[in-house]
Amino acid sequence: MLLEGSCHCGAERFRVMSSHPYPFNRCYCSICRKTAGGGGYAINLSGEADTLVIHGAEHTSIYQAEIDGRKSPGERHFCARCASALWVFDPRWPELVHPFASAIDSELPRPPERVHLMLENKPDWVEVESRQQDRCFAGYPDESIAEWHARLGLEEL
Ligand SMILES: [Zn+2]
Ligand SMILES: [Zn+2]
Numbered sequence: 001m002l003l004e005g006s007c008h009c010g011a012e013r014f015r016v017m018s019s020h021p022y023p024f025n026r027c028y029c030s031i032c033r034k035t036a037g038g039g040g041y042a043i044n045l046s047g048e049a050d051t052l053v054i055h056g057a058e059h060t061s062i063y064q065a066e067i068d069g070r071k072s073p074g075e076r077h078f079c080a081r082c083a084s085a086l087w088v089f090d091p092r093w094p095e096l097v098h099p100f101a102s103a104i105d106s107e108l109p110r111p112p113e114r115v116h117l118m119l120e121n122k123p124d125w126v127e128v129e130s131r132q133q134d135r136c137f138a139g140y141p142d143e144s145i146a147e148w149h150a151r152l153g154l155e156e157l
Pocket of ligand 1: 007008009010011012079080081082083084
């Protein structure tokens with residue numbers, strides 16, 4: 001499906017095609033939480049990088065977090081005017097781009113189950129609103145975004 005997104009101030013808009021549009025991943029890592037986490041977590045989607053179209057790209061800034069003294073290859077794109085988190089691009093997976101669900105204006109499908117990840121980085125005050133079928137991980141989950149969609153038969157081809 002086509003995902004259309006924008007920052008809060010409207011300086012930047014983008015669209016990207018995605019076969020994996022269910023926002024099921026809730027990441028509680030310190031980077032997501034501090035830079036994008038409205039609920040103490042952030043949700044990343046998966047789109048096809050070569051379909052990404054950006055309007056207002058001159059307003060984009062990129063943040064690369066430092067983890068254990070090393071710069072993360074993950075490029076977190078955000079609007080330099082209003083600070084909205086937009087998407088993550090990681091050159092290790094150049095065919096993918098990971099928009100934040102928070103930046104998407106298209107109506108996203110509601111995930112039947114969710115994954116709570118990086119819980120070891122979660123502060124105490126953040127409560128995990130876990131439903132029965134949800135899965136929780138201290139670090140990264142054992143499935144990719146594509147594998148989760150395939151297991152549940154939710155892939156849009
Ligand atoms: Zn903006
Ligand atoms: Zn994270």
